[in-house]
Amino acid sequence: MPLEIRKATVADAQNIARFSRKSFHDSFADQNTKENMDKFMTVFSEDALAAEVKSPENIFYIALDNNTIAGYIKLLPVQNPLEDIAQKTVEICRIYVDKERIGQGIGNILMKKGLEAAVDLGAKTIWLGVWEHNSNALSFYKKWGFERFSEHIFMLGDDRQTDWLLKKELS
Secondary structure: OOOEEEEEOOOHHHHHHHHHHHHHHHHHHHOOOOHHHHHHHHHHOOHHHOOOHHHOOEEEEEEHHHHHHHEEEEEEEEOOOOOOOOOOOEEEEEEEEHHHOOOHHHHHHHHHHHHHHHOOOOOOOEEEEOOOOHHHHHHHHHHHHOOEEEEEEEEEEEEEEEEEEEEEEEO
8 A cells, every 4th residue: 555645634633643752752862861852742742733733824744654654744834934034934843754664755755745735835935943963854854955044942841952944945
């Protein structure tokens, strides 16, 4: 059965929350304290994810393999992100792929879907924040043509971390 990509519904929120907690933990637990990870993980509670999925401002696409989430992308159409960008933009808030499935093209499929959705929404720029020490993600975004334009502080529990802000112009 091929990978299915579809827009998430509120019925998917529990599975997205579970997947988000596992994916975030798999990616960052080795570089952070348990206390800071535990404090941050509340953003992936079922209630929080249900509210995010329900919100008309957020757009989630999930990649399903045999009805199991293999990855997802969360988009947020916004105006003027932290830089003087006058045209309409879309933020990639999250793009997560199951650690066991990295390298199988799921991230590429989700990125392509996110770029298509941004163009369909009339965005001229798509942007995201990524931890400065996440070399795999930085390489992935560079391959897709994203360029650094700024940075901001990301709080992981009590730890002040630096996220690089990257953008890509859409045609």
